[in-house]
Amino acid sequence: MTLYGVGLGPGEADLVTVRGKRVLEEADVVYSPGRLSRTVALEHVPEERIGDLDFPMTKDEEKLRSAWKEAAAEIAPNARDGDVAFVTLGDPNVYSTFGHLRRTIDAFHPDVDLEIVPGVSAVTAFATALDVEIEAGAGLSLREAANGHSPTGPDRMILFKVTDAPATHEGLVEAGYEVTYGRRLFMEQGETLVTDDPAEIDERDYYTLAYAEREDLEIEQATAAFQTDADDADGTSSGGKSNGSEPVADGGEPSGTRRTSEDRGSSGSDRSAGLERAEGCEHGDCGGHDHE
Numbered sequence: 492m493t494l495y496g497v498g499l500g501p502g503e504a505d506l507v508t509v510r511g512k513r514v515l516e517e518a519d520v521v522y523s524p525g526r527l528s529r530t531v532a533l534e535h536v537p538e539e540r541i542g543d544l545d546f547p548m549t550k551d552e553e554k555l556r557s558a559w560k561e562a563a564a565e566i567a568p569n570a571r572d573g574d575v576a577f578v579t580l581g582d583p584n585v586y587s588t589f590g591h592l593r594r595t596i597d598a599f600h601p602d603v604d605l606e607i608v609p610g611v612s613a614v615t616a617f618a619t620a621l622d623v624e625i626e627a628g629a630g631l632s633l634r635e636a637a638n639g640h641s642p643t644g645p646d647r648m649i650l651f652k653v654t655d656a657p658a659t660h661e662g663l664v665e666a667g668y669e670v671t672y673g674r675r676l677f678m679e680q681g682e683t684l685v686t687d688d689p690a691e692i693d694e695r696d697y698y699t700l701a702y703a704e705r706e707d708l709e710i711e712q713a714t715a716a717f718q719t720d721a722d723d724a725d726g727t728s729s730g731g732k733s734n735g736s737e738p739v740a741d742g743g744e745p746s747g748t749r750r751t752s753e754d755r756g757s758s759g760s761d762r763s764a765g766l767e768r769a770e771g772c773e774h775g776d777c778g779g780h781d782h783e
């Protein structure tokens with residue numbers, strides 16, 4: 492039988508894939524490493540089939556190794572006798588605790604069959620939530636920015652684990668980046684927030700990422716020529732368009748596809764209106780070490 496690593500998506504129960512839901516419904520036991528993943532799993536699985544694993548909040552590698560050995564020893568016999576699942580938020584192969592479990596199972600229980608069901612990762616969900624388009628031909632790098640770090644270099648980056656947004660922001664702006672932050676995106680628990688202002692999210696919340704783009708980045712897409720603007724809509728434009736319903740012809744002067752950080756910020760506040768207030772970091776998930 493099989494141990495399934497199931498990606499739950501960013502945190503809304505209906506963003507679990509159809510395959511992931513089927514595996515959860517059929518598994519004998521569904522193990523969750525944290526409170527948030529447990530909450531999402533509970534939307535698909537009755538509580539009596541949830542198996543909780545105990546992980547210490549520590550960065551001590553020896554303690555972590557022994558916790559993973561214990562977890563694997565608990566899971567392996569059940570995965571030999573039946574089907575079990577281990578859930579993680581997002582995708583099990585992206586910055587996830589599932590890697591620890593897989594390595595431990597491979598090392599100590601190599602006869603256990605293992606299968607992974609990918610999930611909607613924050614790596615892709617951020618683009619919709621922050622209204623960012625990663626165009627054909629563009630590069631995108633993944634970095635971590637915990638404890639106020641400001642990694643730089645690539646034209647575009649997603650920064651995970653942004654725990655001190657004001658400090659991270661300072662370094663990024665100094666290095667010539669425009670930055671948008673996303674907190675608890677597509678998540679049922681807590682308040683979803685999208686903002687360009689690090690002061691709005693100065694309170695630590697582990698489920699915070701950032702998208703950083705070089706401010707001098709030139710983006711030229713063929714379809715940028717279709718861009719409309721307010722002047723065009725009322726027919727006052729002297730550009731290449733006679734009214735709002737017609738595209739700017741080639742050779743017109745479209746303003747480009749890139750939205751300013753102001754644009755992105757305002758759409759963010761609209762999105763967050765009406766969502767529930769955050770519960771802060773009461774879940775152990777956003778403490779010193781996370782297990783999602």
Ligand SMILES: C[S@@+](CC[C@H](N)C(=O)[O-])C[C@H]1O[C@@H](n2cnc3c(N)ncnc32)[C@H](O)[C@@H]1O
Pocket residue numbers: 501502579580581582583584585586587588611612613614650651652653673674675676677678697698699700701781783
């Ligand atoms: C340990 S990584 C897990 C990534 C996850 N496996 C995935 O594929 O999305 C946790 C980091 O991902 C980011 N993250 C994950 N889910 C998020 C969400 N719903 N909203 C904002 N950031 C999220 C945060 O930066 C957080 O610190």
